[in-house]
Amino acid sequence: AQKITQTQPGMFVQEKEAVTLDCTYDTSDPSYGLFWYKQPSSGEMIFLIYQGSYDQQNATEGRYSLNFQKARKSANLVISASQLGDSAMYFCAMREVNTGFQKLVFGTGTRLLVSP
């Protein structure tokens, strides 16, 4: 069964510094996708970045990058130059391509607090 593990319940970072949020996954499906979502205090789920299992390069979206290490089954999110507005819950999630119904499996999340 597929599983996502986020071992950091909370992380603190100072404004303008970089921070890495950890995510490891487990799947037997060779085709899968990895996602990171941001959930601010308002509650909505905001898509940040996506990495496919066959993508050769690490995904990047502005200040977000995904450090994808396939052999280690890790998909860490790196946020560069943190901003106060980055304070939120961050969830890692995985989609197995061959299940046929495209569901997402979520980790338990990491709460990031950015201080001035």
Add this chain to the structure above:
Amino acid sequence: NAGVTQTPKFRILKIGQSMTLQCTQDMNHNYMYWYRQDPGMGLKLIYYSVGAGITDKGEVPNGYNVSRSTTEDFPLRLELAAPSQTSVYFCASSYMDRAQTWGGYTFGSGTRLTVV
């Protein structure tokens, strides 16, 4: 485009009451999902649908029912509400065509339900 619309945004139910959480999408997505998010946790799949007339159980289906009579609508029914169903409920949709081209997930803004 409105995307995925959930109603209501907030609801308080008494134990034993029933209600329907509404979800509608205007993107012609074939896949739809219901997730619940308990405090401090990630999202867990309740039910999903791969198209009109087809639904199946997810990870935590007990106490819920769904139907998918149209592509657009995927209501979630709570029968005999219990305090354990206090949670935030997210509806989501995604699209995959016959060429296995996948169009990404879209989440609704959530329904916060309290059972007292």
